[in-house]
Structure formats: structure tokens, C-alpha cells
Amino acid sequence: MEKLEIKNLSYVYSKGTPFEYLALDDINLSIKQGETLAIIGHTGSGKSTLIQHLNGLFKAQSGSVIFEGRDIWENKKDIKNVRFKIGLCFQYPEYQLFEETVYKDIAFGPKNMGLDAAEVDRRVKRAMEYMGLPERYINRSPFDISGGQKRKVALAGILAMEPDILVLDEPTAGLDPSARNNLFELIRKYKEASGTTVVFVSHSMEDVAKMADRIVVMSQSKIVMQGTPDEVFAQAPKLLEIGLNVPAITSIFLQMNRNGYRLPPVYTVEAAAACIKGMLEGDAV
Numbered sequence: 064m065e066k067l068e069i070k071n072l073s074y075v076y077s078k079g080t081p082f083e084y085l086a087l088d089d090i091n092l093s094i095k096q097g098e099t100l101a102i103i104g105h106t107g108s109g110k111s112t113l114i115q116h117l118n119g120l121f122k123a124q125s126g127s128v129i130f131e132g133r134d135i136w137e138n139k140k141d142i143k144n145v146r147f148k149i150g151l152c153f154q155y156p157e158y159q160l161f162e163e164t165v166y167k168d169i170a171f172g173p174k175n176m177g178l179d180a181a182e183v184d185r186r187v188k189r190a191m192e193y194m195g196l197p198e199r200y201i202n203r204s205p206f207d208i209s210g211g212q213k214r215k216v217a218l219a220g221i222l223a224m225e226p227d228i229l230v231l232d233e234p235t236a237g238l239d240p241s242a243r244n245n246l247f248e249l250i251r252k253y254k255e256a257s258g259t260t261v262v263f264v265s266h267s268m269e270d271v272a273k274m275a276d277r278i279v280v281m282s283q284s285k286i287v288m289q290g291t292p293d294e295v296f297a298q299a300p301k302l303l304e305i306g307l308n309v310p311a312i313t314s315i316f317l318q319m320n321r322n323g324y325r326l327p328p329v330y331t332v333e334a335a336a337a338c339i340k341g342m343l344e345g346d347a348v
């Protein structure tokens with residue numbers, strides 16, 4: 064069974080006004096248990112609008128979102144539970160920190176779920192560990208720590224709800240390269256340990272290549288392509304046409320092929336290094 068299915072989903076902003084804008088145009092998408100799905104697309108293509116429908120933050124104007132076989136809006140009272148099961152982390156989530164201490168901020172979600180204090184405590188500590196936050200941060204104000212740490216606190220608050228699906232809107236936006244790699248590594252490890260299904264939006268083709276099992280490409284409110292990284296990055300010209308890129312290493316290999324080589328498609332530095340090693344050690348290309 065699919066974990067989450069989006070069927071014929073459309074969404075119009077400012078409906079019935081001169082500013083009416085069709086932000087989602089008949090989206091169909093299935094998300095499988097345990098997979099890591101990346102959503103890419105240029106600015107304004109509808110990515111954030113789409114993912115805010117996944118946990119019922121936005122209500123489908125037409126079409127449906129089906130979680131484990133049931134429409135998330137079938138029973139309005141259940142939407143709160145859906146939001147616990149499908150944890151959504153906004154872009155720049157650190158702006159939503161509001162409690163006096165890191166502990167209280169991370170505990171907010173699990174407390175809201177009605178869990179007892181011992182369970183809340185267990186979850187807060189585990190989430191902090193997953194996000195690499197030292198225990199001594201517990202009593203600090205979330206406003207006194209660095210930007211990267213704030214981001215981790217915000218994410219820990221979602222992990223503490225132990226969602227079935229983790230949805231992340233540009234989780235590494237605005238971070239420097241080393242903080243970005245660190246955060247992605249923590250998310251990857253969390254995913255490995257928990258088996259959680261992960262959906263993330265990113266503008267970085269390198270991050271997508273590293274993390275995703277499958278990629279969905281949006282353009283002008285529609286899904287225009289989907290497939291494995293191999294399948295999607297093989298369509299470099301089409302991606303360029305809609306204002307997107309392929310990982311730099313993939314471009315280099317494609318350029319080499321235009322110069323007469325017959326290199327395999329690669330999209331990570333590691334795969335490229337293995338390929339070049341093979342060539343240098345005498346494999347025919």
C-alpha cells in the first residue's frame with residue numbers, strides 16, 4: 064500500500080479575486096513507506112503549497128490527500144492526529160521557536176499529543192541526540208544559540224513527535240556548506256535509525272543526489288517529471304529548459320560525453336571518483 068497518495072490535487076490562491084493564482088494544477092503523486100523523496104522546482108513552482116497539503120495545513124480545494132488508505136479530511140476531528148503523524152518542518156523553522164528554553168520548545172509537540180511527562184522527557188532527549196544537540200542546551204533560551212543550532216532545535220521538536228512521515232521544506236536553506244552537510248548527515252542517520260519516510264524540498268541538486276531515492280520535478284504548478292536520480296538527471300536538457308540544474312559533477316560527465324567519451328551517468332562525487340579510478344586503472348570506456 065502507498066503511504067501517502069495525492070490525487071488530482073489543485074489549489075488556487077485568492078480565489079475569486081483579481082489576484083487569483085493557480086498554484087497547484089492537478090497533482091498526482093504517491094509516496095511509499097520508507098522512501099526519501101525530493102521535490103525540486105524553480106521558485107514559485109508550487110513546492111511549498113504542495114507540501115503544506117500533506118499534513119492538512121492546507122485543505123484541498125479539489126482532489127484529495129490519502130494517508131494509509133484514508134482521506135485525511137474524512138473526519139475533520141482527526142486532522143490533529145494527521146499533523147502528529149506527518150511532521151512538517153517549514154522553511155526557516157527557527158523563526159517559530161517561542162518557548163523560554165530549548166527543552167520546552169522541543170517538548171511542545173509531544174506534550175500536545177497528550178503524552179505523559181516521562182514519555183515527553185524520553186522523546187525530547189532522544190530528539191536532541193538525533194540532532195546532535197548537547198544535553199547542556201536543555202535550559203538555554205532558544206534565542207541565545209547559533210542559527211544552525213536553532214534550526215536543529217526546531218527539527219528536534221518535530222522528531223520528538225516521532226512522525227511516520229517527515230516533511231522538510233528546504234531544511235538546509237541559508238546554512239553554510241559545512242552546517243548543511245552536518246544537518247543532512249543527521250537527517251540521514253535519523254532516517255536510517257527510524258525508517259521514517261522522508262519528503263524534502265531542496266534547491267541543491269547535490270543534496271538531492273545524495274539523499275533522494277526518488278525525485279519529483281515541479282514547474283509552473285505541475286509535476287513535469289519524476290523518477291530515480293539516474294532517470295531525472297539523465298534529462299539534463301529538459302531540466303535546464305525549466306530553469307533547473309543537474310549536479311556539477313553530472314554536467315562534467317555529460318560534457319565529456321559530448322566530447323566523444325562514453326561515460327556512465329553519475330550524479331555524486333563518490334560515483335564519479337569510482338568511475339575515474341576505473342578508467343585510470345585501465346577499464347575501457
Ligand SMILES: Nc1ncnc2c1ncn2[C@@H]1O[C@H](COP(=O)(O)OP(=O)(O)OP(=O)(O)O)[C@@H](O)[C@H]1O
Pocket residue numbers: 076077084086104105106107108109110111112113
Ligand atoms: N498567500 C499567497 N497568496 C497568493 N499567491 C501565493 C501565496 N503564496 C504563494 N503564492 C504564489 O503561489 C506560487 C507557488 O508558491 P510556493 O510558495 O508554493 O512556491 P515554491 O515552489 O515553494 O517557491 P520557493 O522555491 O520560492 O519556495 C507562487 O507563484 C507564489 O507567488
Ligand SMILES: [Mg+2]
Pocket residue numbers: 110111112154232
Ligand atoms: Mg517554497
